[in-house]
Amino acid sequence: xxxxxxxxxxxxxxFSEEFNSLDTNLWNDHMWYxxxxxxxxxxVEDGKLKIWPQRDASGKFFNRTLDTDGKYYQKYGYFxxxxxxxxxxxxxxxxxxxxxxNERRPEMDIMxxxxxxxxxxxxxxxxxxxxxxxxxxxxxGDYEGHQAGFKMxxxxxxxxxxxxxxxxxxxxxxxxxxxxxxxxATVNISMNDPMYLMLDLWFGSASGTPDDSTPQGKDxxxxxxxxxxxxxx
Numbered sequence: 001x002x003x004x005x006x007x008x009x010x011x012x013x014x015f016s017e018e019f020n021s022l023d024t025n026l027w028n029d030h031m032w033y034x035x036x037x038x039x040x041x042x043x044v045e046d047g048k049l050k051i052w053p054q055r056d057a058s059g060k061f062f063n064r065t066l067d068t069d070g071k072y073y074q075k076y077g078y079f080x081x082x083x084x085x086x087x088x089x090x091x092x093x094x095x096x097x098x099x100x101x102n103e104r105r106p107e108m109d110i111m112x113x114x115x116x117x118x119x120x121x122x123x124x125x126x127x128x129x130x131x132x133x134x135x136x137x138x139x140x141g142d143y144e145g146h147q148a149g150f151k152m153x154x155x156x157x158x159x160x161x162x163x164x165x166x167x168x169x170x171x172x173x174x175x176x177x178x179x180x181x182x183x184x185a186t187v188n189i190s191m192n193d194p195m196y197l198m199l200d201l202w203f204g205s206a207s208g209t210p211d212d213s214t215p216q217g218k219d220x221x222x223x224x225x226x227x228x229x230x231x232x233x
Contacts (some may be wrong), residue, residue, distance in 0.1 A: 005181025
């Protein structure tokens with residue numbers, strides 16, 4: 001397994017989650033500061049992780065996070081996900097690297113999409129918000145709002161229609177972000193903390209508030225085919 005579009009001899013595989021099953025020794029299903037919502041809105045089947053929009057017992061859409069907090073961390077290397085995004089107002093899928101170290105919150109958002117936000121997508125003939133743009137963002141995390149880099153990338157296609165590769169090459173003083181092997185953003189800043197992996201489907205922010213136009217259920221999943229990480233040789 002080689003990072004897409006990269007030189008195989010430059011890397012050694014350190015992490016490979018192909019989602020043939022869900023390893024609960026590796027993945028949590030909630031953030032460290034909250035409990036797991038008992039309404040089931042995720043599954044591993046057909047070799048994929050699926051997280052879908054769903055209302056819980058209170059009638060509200062709720063966030064779902066799967067992460068490796070406390071179980072797997074890495075500093076530097078190449079990190080890649082192959083995923084198909086959900087559609088609908090309010091949907092906010094993401095793949096990121098993160099850590100909570102005392103009061104610091106270093107963060108590298110490899111992919112965040114906001115289908116319902118202006119400039120992030122469009123509406124189809126049924127009025128459903130379709131994502132065609134995503135962003136890469138870096139937060140140093142030393143204090144509130146310390147954003148070190150941000151770049152929106154308009155892929156020009158429906159990102160909910162098929163799988164695409166979202167990746168970052170994390171070097172000591174530089175991060176390079178890729179979409180299907182194409183370089184889309186570069187941030188020149190030092191990020192030196194080991195981080196864990198996060199996959200989530202949240203709601204809100206630039207995507208707006210989900211409503212009855214937001215398709216619910218497994219057919220509108222944030223689908224992840226794999227997550228892989230490599231270290232530099």
